[in-house]
Amino acid sequence: MTRRLTKPLLVLLLAPGIVGLLVVLGIALFGWNWARAPIQQGTLAQTGRALVIAGDLKLHLDWPFVRVESEQVSFANPPWAAQPKMLVADAVEFSVDLRALWNQDIVLQDVRLKRPIVMLETASDGRKSWLLDKLQRDETTQIAIARLTLDHGQLELDDSQHDTHIHLSVDTKDTSTGSVAFKADGKFQGLPLVATGTSASVLALRDEQVPFPLTVDAKVGPTALQAHGTLTGLFALTGLDMQIALRGGSLAQLFPLLGLGLPETHAYAMIGRLVHDATTWRFEQFSGTVGHSDVAGTLEAQRVNERPMLRGNVTSQVMDLGDLAPVIGAGPSTPHEGPRQVLPDNALKADRWKSFNADVTFNAVRIERAKALPLDQLKVRIRLQDAVLTLDPLDFVAAGGHLQGVIVLDARQPLIRASATVQVKKLLLGALFPTLDLTKTSVGELNGEVRLKGQGNSVKHMLASSDGAVHLEMGQGKISRLLMEQAGLHLLEILKLRIAGDKNIVLRCALADFRVQQGIMQTQQLLLDTDVSTVVGSGSVNLALETLDLTLVPHTRTTSLVALRSPIYIRGTFDAPKVTLDTASILARSAGAVALGLLNPVLALIPLVEKGPGRDQGCAQASGGGNHD
Structure with a gap:
């Protein structure tokens, strides 16, 4: 039997369709x-x-x-x-x-x-x-x-x-390819900013698969940047592969851009490949210059816990030693009256050491330096962990030997706590003073150790507050006779050697022993002993004031007929040391010789005769002494 729908039920069934029809209409x-x-x-x-x-x-x-x-x-x-x-x-x-x-x-x-x-x-x-x-x-x-x-x-x-304000304008460059050109100006973290570039018009903000082309030419403060390549996932920056060129006045100026507290340097220019994936950034196969030094290598920064970790290897085929000056705080500082300071006095930016950790090796194959400095090569491993900077190992090839050591700078407190231990190994006497002709044929090996601890935010203040010891010694070798005769003011022997030519004599030993307290180096033993004469020294070196106060007293081992016999005084500042003689003693001897010469010319030699010590004042005495604490 057929059942008909009641009217209310029919309305109920048809209502949604009627509403939908009304919405569509x-x-x-x-x-x-x-x-x-x-x-x-x-x-x-x-x-x-x-x-x-x-x-x-x-x-x-x-x-x-x-x-x-x-x-x-x-x-x-x-x-x-x-x-x-x-x-x-x-x-x-x-x-x-x-x-x-x-x-x-x-x-x-x-x-x-x-x-x-x-x-x-x-x-x-x-x-x-x-x-x-x-x-x-x-x-x-x-x-x-x-x-x-x-x-x-x-x-x-x-x-x-x-302190950032940026204005960016975008214009369609090519409607067929969809590329756009952009311009930006303003300031970034307080630094003036200008930039131009091109990119695709479609910005793949969340697409982590499709690389996004980008070319940019920018300047942020003193730092100039040119780059071209691709980005992936602009929103999360999951990938980057770009050829990049950087130049600026100092690597330290990259801090606002990178967040890495790199050291102060001279002007730099570098090119390389910048790659980013996951949490790692790599500046691959870069090359360029810092000051007058070439640099090349690879650096990698990876986010580890709260701080990025910087690792890498950097090599310089020819490093200008002057380019290390700003790194250690040397260079222009606050003007002041008086002699020019030699020790680096600019404060290190140690507060930035907390921004990252590092483990980087640096190798300078050859060092360009002042002729008076016998440094040839440098190898150092630089580690920074929780604001503690460690240079270990630190190895300078110098004068045919090595200066090897460990330097630790702890910046976890307002004043940096510094400690340094440097081993002096087999430095050749003939190469140690390259500007002195009288030492070029000398033979001998210098060894020793420097141990210092101090505190301060510049190298000068660290040394000015330092405690420790300096011990240097040289065993048997050979040294210029003319040099030793000049030290003793043996006039007749000097004249003979000038005419006949210099020759080497036996160097029995040399010793320099200083105790360092609050930046003052006080001599414990200072000695140069040869077959001709023995030079004994005393005095101090003030690292805070950068002054010298040393006295060298020569003692001849053989009879010299014409010797003025005067102590040698080394005074003045590091910048302008002065070497003087005891003029009163020389004048007294000379006056005595003149007076006796008026009586008899032969008698004039009596005040000038140096008979020698008659006993050992050199290595035999030194061998049992010396405090090396």
Whole structure:
């Protein structure tokens, strides 16, 4: 039997279809503009900021995506911002995945902004205008955009926390390829910024698969940068592969850009390949110059816990020793009256050592240096861990031997605590003083040790407060006889050697032993013993004042008929040392010789005769003495 549907049931079944039909007819007749008011009201209620859609609103459904198009759109900034609008655009287009929308995972796909003006601001208390919660503090409320296309736009970024203000303008360069040109100016962390470049018009902000081409020519403060290559995942920067050229006045000036407290240097210029993947940055196969020195190598920075870890190897085929000056705090400092200071007095920027850790080896194959300095090569391993800088091993090839040691600078407190232990190994006497002709044929090996501890934020202050010891010694060798005769003022022997030529004599030993307390080096033993004479020294060296106060007294081992016999005084400053003789003693001897010469010319030699010590004042005595603490 056939049953008919009752009228109420029929209405109930047909109602959804009727409503749907009315909606379709409404959209066909009136479009989506009716939805503008609910969208604007909902946005205001959710964010506390006004969204204005002044033009037509269109929706296109292509399951599971819906494409939204609107014209004359603006969105307000929060009340604290300097600019009233965060976004003003002639047109806005984007797609939304309805499946993700159901799961409250909103990602705008293929966003296109036509002639946009975007104003982004950060307040001094950390609030960010692009966060959409009412307090602008919840990082999860920022708009997630997968791909962004800017069609002739401008972007302003004001970050008062980091003293940054950037204005960026983007223009379509080639409509067929979609490439754009951009220009930026302003300041970055207080440094003036200018930049130009080209890129693809579609910015793959969240796409971690497709490389994004980029060319940029920029200058940030004193640092100039040219780069070309690709980026991947602009939002998270998951990949980067670019050829890069850097130049600037000092590597320390890269701190605002890299966050790495590199040392002060002379001007530099470098080129290399910059690669980034996951948490690692690598500056591969770079080459260039720092000052007058060439450098090459690879450096890698990896995020480890709170600090990045810098590792690598750097080589210099020819290093100008003068390029180490700013690294150790030497160079121009605060002007002051008096003699020029020699010890480096500029404060090291140790506060930046807390920004990263490091393990880097440096090798200088050949050192260009002043002729008076017998340094030839350098190898050092530089380690920085929790603001403690360690140079170990430190190895200078010098005068045919080595200066090997360990230097530790602990910057975990306001004043750097420094300690240094340097071994002097087999330095050749003939090469130790390359500017003195009288030592070039000398033979002997200098050995010893320097141990110092001090504190201060410059090398000068570390040495001025230092305690420790300096011990240097030389065993048997050979030395210029003319040099020793000159030290004893043996006039007749000097004349003979000048005429007949110099020759070497036996060097029995040499010893320099200093105790260091609060920056004052006090002699314990100072001795040079040869077959001709023995020179015994005493006095002190003040590292704080950079002054010398040493007295050398020659004692002849053989009879000299004409010897003025005077102590040798070494006084003055490190910058301008003065070597003088006891003129009163010389004048007295000379006057005596003149007076006796008036009686009998032979008697004139009596005050000038040096008979020798008659006993051993050299190595035999020194062998049992000396305090090397």
